[in-house]
Amino acid sequence: MRLTQFTDYGLRMLMRMASAPDNVFSTAELADEFGLSRNHLAKIMQHLARAGLIETRRGGGGGAALARPAAEIRLGTIVRLLEEGQPLVECLSTDGSDCSLDGHCRLKSRLRFAETAFLAALDHSTLADIALDPVLAG
Numbered sequence: 001m002r003l004t005q006f007t008d009y010g011l012r013m014l015m016r017m018a019s020a021p022d023n024v025f026s027t028a029e030l031a032d033e034f035g036l037s038r039n040h041l042a043k044i045m046q047h048l049a050r051a052g053l054i055e056t057r058r059g060g061g062g063g064a065a066l067a068r069p070a071a072e073i074r075l076g077t078i079v080r081l082l083e084e085g086q087p088l089v090e091c092l093s094t095d096g097s098d099c100s101l102d103g104h105c106r107l108k109s110r111l112r113f114a115e116t117a118f119l120a121a122l123d124h125s126t127l128a129d130i131a132l133d134p135v136l137a138g
Contacts, residue, residue, distance in 0.1 A: 018070035018131035076123035
């Protein structure tokens with residue numbers, strides 16, 4: 001399974017935030033640290049904030065921080081949120097597909113099972129489990 005860059009960057013941001021839970025991180029600071037586009041990270045931050053995983057603050061000293069302890073945030077939850085609308089393969093999309101094998105395919109159910117198992121495995125770990133080492137992250 002390949003995760004989108006949106007999810008990859010979202011996980012990186014959350015790992016960094018989990019490494020210093022008392023800090024507030026600006027989009028500019030994270031973009032510079034990871035060598036990524038501020039605009040792209042801002043979109044990810046908005047998505048995470050709408051889902052209640054992070055809190056954002058405007059103005060001087062503003063930025064984003066985890067909305068709850070990293071030990072309470074499951075990796076499967078994060079990946080489901082950030083990969084929402086991104087099916088593993090076209091035939092698993094919610095709006096249907098143009099698959100000529102639909103109704104005859106034996107692969108679709110196995111892919112759905114594998115995707116479910118992948119996310120279930122991620123549910124066994126939390127953001128705290130993968131937080132960056134504060135010494136290395138600083």
